[in-house]
Structures are given as C-alpha cells and as structure tokens.
Amino acid sequence: MVERARRDTRIGPALDRSLIDRARNGDLDAFDIIVRARMEAVYRLTSAILGDEADARDAAQETFVAAWRQLPRLREPDRFDAWLQRVAVNASRMTLRARGRRRIREIPASSVAAIADASAPEPSADRDARRLDAALGRLPIEQRAILVLHHLEGRPLAELAAILDVPVGTAKSRLFAARRALATLLGRDDER
C-alpha cells in the first residue's frame, strides 16, 4: 500500500468548550476569538475546494457568517471543528453556484500565450496539478470537497464522516465514488 503523504491535519489548537458555549449564547467576543483561531484553516479548505483566491475569500467569510447564525443549533459542541468544516463545504458550494452566473470575464493575454506555448515541456508536478485542477473543476462540489479533505488535508475516514455528518460506511462509499469519478476524468485526459 502506498503511504499517503499527509499534511498536518490539525486545524489549530483545540478550542475551549466554554468559548463555544459562550458563542452559542450570542457572545460576540467569544465568536471573535473563534474566527481568529479558525480563519486560516477555513480559508485553506475553501481555497483547496474552489481553487480561486477570490472565491475562497468569499466562501470563508460566508462560512463564519453562517456559523454565527447556526451556532445555536449545534448539537455537539465538542465536534465544533468538524461542524465548521461542514459549513465551509456548504459555503463553497454556494460560492460556486454564484460563480456560475458570472457573465463577463477578463483573461490576461498571458493565458492565451500559454496555450500557444503548450508544447513546451512542463514539470511533471505542475502538469499533474494542472490536470488535477481541470478534473476537479468538472466534479460536483461534494466530490471535490471529500477529495480535498482526504487527499490534501489527510483526513481519515472517521473524520470525513464527522465532517460530512454521515456514517463511516457512507463516507467511505462517497469517497470511493469521488475517487472513481476523478479517475475517470484523469483517465480521459490521459487518452487525449
């Protein structure tokens, strides 16, 4: 079995339970601390899912706005981080939906030049990343998110299940489906 190269899966020091309880009860100062403690992790996740800085920024902001609104309904404060990442995935989905309605885009000419110069050799890692980016862009956001969480953030199945709020078996099958869809797209790319 290939050992997966993993990133640090910690998203920051564990938050004090009382802090979360205070935020649940409407304490903005407590929520302020939470935002500062978790913004980097959330921004990293939305960036990885969306692959676009501006979209990641919007999604990260929406994550905390939604979290503030929904905190009173958080059933298990001890699983706050998993819940927050679920909110971030949902926020990424909404951002992506909004992005789909853009009407006019600007493209730097360097992009066009890059197409013309496509025959130039490209480092394999960069080429892989580009192909991965293209393939991810064609996956539904749910599959994109689960792949990011697993292959970039290094989340094991149990944590995936917690973040997605589904049983481990369901998380496993979703991960498998996402991986299969990605493999199909990457394979299609190979055949070109």
Add this chain to the structure above:
Amino acid sequence: MSARPPLIGDDGWDDGWDGERLAAAFRVRSDAALRPVPSDLVEETLARVRRLEPRRPWFARRGLVGVTTAAAVLVAVLVFGVSTLGPSIGPAGSPSASIGMASQPTGPGPSGSAPAPGLGVAALPLLDVAGAVAVRDGGIDGREIRVQGFFAGIPVIYCALMLGPLNPTRIDCAPATITQNRVPLPISGSTARDPGATFRASFASVGVPGITAPSIPPATIPPATIPPGRLADTVVMLTLVGHFDDRRADLCPAQQVARCRDTFMVDRIDAVGPTALGTQTYDASRNVSGGTTNLRPRLTPEAVDALLRPINPVFTILSRRLQTANLLTAIEPAWPTEAPPWANNVPADQRIAWLVTAMSGPDASGPATIRTFVIDDGTSTILEIDRTGISVVWVSPQPAVSNEPALLPPGVVVACGELTATDCGPAADAAGVAVLDQPGAVTLIELGSGVYCPTAGLLFADTSCPAGALSPVPGGVAVGHALVSFGDSPEQAYLNLWRSDGVIHGVFIARAVAPSAQP
C-alpha cells in the same frame, strides 16, 4: 470510452494516480491557489457578523403577535394548540386530523401534479406549528419546511398608507391583532381560546385559499373542500411548504427587517385538510382584477416546468405565480420598474410573466432550499432572483418565437447578458456555429454587449477597443461577445459577435482556461 476500473487495495488505482501522486498534485494545486490569509479578511468577516441582527433565544417569542406598521399584503394566521387541542378540533365538515399525528394528506388534487412518494415535498419532515416556530426562533434559517396547522381568519388588508416598496414579507399591516380575534375555536374549556403556537404566513406567492383561487388550470382548491364564501367562518387545516427568513426580508425598512424575517413565506399549499394538492398555478392578475383575468399565456404550466429542467433535472416545482410583468414588483421588491432585464418594446402590463418557485433537496448535502425564477411567457427568457439580485438564464431549445436559437443542440444553456431578446437567439446560434470546429460539446454560451479586445497583455471585454486592434467583419457592426464553455474541458472559447447584412456572425478569438480572479 470505458470508465477507469475501481481501486486496487485501499489506496492504489491503476490509472497511474496513486495516493502519493494525487496528494502531491493537490499540494501543488493548493499552494498555487493559496496565498496567506488576506489581512483584512478576519476584520471584514467580523464586521459582517456584527452587522447581523442579534440572535434570538430559543422560543423567546413564542406566541408573539405584534401590532405595528403599515404594509400591504394578505395576512393569515396559522394556529394550533399544541398541547390543548384534540384530534377532533374543527367545525362540522372541516378536517379533523390531529397535528400531533401529522397525518399525511391523501392523493393529489383533481389536476395537480403530485411528487412521487419519498421525493420532493414528501421528503420534507412534517412539522407542527410549534416545530415551525422553533425553526423560526432558532436563528436565521431559510430552509424549506413543511408544516401542518389550522388556518383561521382571512384579514385581507390593503394599507393605503404603506410607505416604501411592496414586500410580501411585510404583513404587519394594521391591525394585525385581528388575527387573534378571528380564530374560531369550536371546543370548550379553559384553554379553548388559546390558539397555542402561532406564526404569520404570507400567501403572496400562492394566493390565499378560498379567496384568490387561480383561474389558470389546474384549479387550486377542490370546490368541495372549502365552501365558497364560507372560509371566514371555517377552520381549515392546511399543509404548507415554505420558509422563514426570506431573502426579501432584507429589503424591508431597516426597523422592520427582523419582523419580516419572521414571516413564513408560503411556497406551496400542499394540502387542504386531508386532500393533497399538486403543483398549482396562482393567477395573481385575477386577484387584483376582481376575479376575472385576461391572461392568455402562451406557455402551459408543464412547458414552464420543462424550461427549468435543464437547470436542475431534480427540481421540485413548488408553485407557479402568473401575472403581468408590471405586477412583479408586488412580490419581488428588487424587480426593476423602469428597465426590466428582458428589455424590448413590449409594455410590462402587456407581458405575461411566470414566477416559479423550485426546490432542491433535501439530500445528503443539506436541507431543502428554494430558487426563484421569472419566465417571460413571450420569449421564454428565464431570470433567476436571489439575494444577490437578478441574473439572466435562457434555456434552449424551447421553440416558440423566431428569435430563439435554432441551431444549438438540446441542453445548451444560453445566458443572454445585456443582449436583447431579439439578438440573443441569433447571437447564440452564431457563437455555436463559430465553435463547430472546436473539440468538445458546448454546454454554456454566455453573451454580453462588450467585445473582447485582443490588445497586448490583455484580452478584455470592452467596447472601446483601440483602432486597428480588431478585424471586424467587412461592413459589420459590433453586437457583443460570447464566452463558450465545453462540458469536458476547462477551456473556454472567446468570440466577438458582429452583425452584417442583418445577420449575426461569430468571430473566434481564442480558446483558453480562465485564470483565477485577480485580487
């Protein structure tokens, strides 16, 4: 092409992309996309949170009925005594099911289209009124819910002194307390006059049952269910689908936003008593014209639903509202009164528009949410309205008028942008023809009024291209641009559009992957 085979072991795939390679690619991709957290992001986020309304404590306002300002809409109150009312509540002839038992309505109405069991509306859990109030008071939550409660009193109020734009969430029109007094309680006992949990509902999207019955088929309420003219004396149990915290609440006057958010926007009357209804069409023009209608829509309700299917094949159409376009401002406060998005010469009061509420979910990804579309009956132009405003989506092909594209294959989505309905179809056709030699199937054509200007260092949408930078079609004039997406490629085709001898041509400029947005 065959799908790649499944995994080998836990982590290996025979597509050459094992876990290590995949993780490495993810890291490169992530590092390329990720810069340090923008320095102002935390403060900007916190500023947004602080601007939000303070959260409301759970059940803090149970049973609250306010009396405040002027507004204009239809007011109704759903009442239900959670713990005091027995299963036989209701006058003779009225439904007698118990809320606590959450009885399911039976069968669709005479000509409605009911969702399949377990799907669509049926997938929403059935709440009682107390449960809905809990959702309302649990914080900002616009999820779609299904709720069953008793409908009593029909204070149809029009406020002559209403200030500001119409807003369907503003139902505080004086005297709101009339709703308490109009609750007929046919049982005796010390709690008989306690309506229990209540919330206010706006029927602006679907019409108040028994009063604003639609005239466009199918009929909304089975005649035998509610005796004509007797609704005011009747307590009727309704099953409603709708939501609190409607997006339009944000457009209420600042001091009323919180109250507007508490309004339950009814998106569908799912059942009257035990009788389930299908997806209904509410003729809002009939309501304001004294019960008559002159609307002769070109589209059928089924055709309207079909127009939305390419956007999301699993949409559940909750309801349709039909009106002349000038009446859209009554339900959509953001609707422009002077320059409708489908600019052309047909006056708004002669143009028929469908307002369609469609639901996605609930599914594993989250609770059910709705999307709102306005469809111009004459051109099939589709617009979507959400919190961010109005955007144009036009789905092809739905042959109706000659201005619609005829050359594009089914399923291609066309966004008309700023182009007129007259130019949109031919422009989309021209773009489709211009990319025929491009690999991949076209999925989306986004049109706009500017032309792409290929100057050194930048391709951009603008109408002020430097002289000589473009090679126009001889004798032609610029119409705009097209951005074409392909289903199996991240690349997009960039085209300019020109009109020559009355015919629109597409001129291919480049095919490129859209870069990340610049900060």
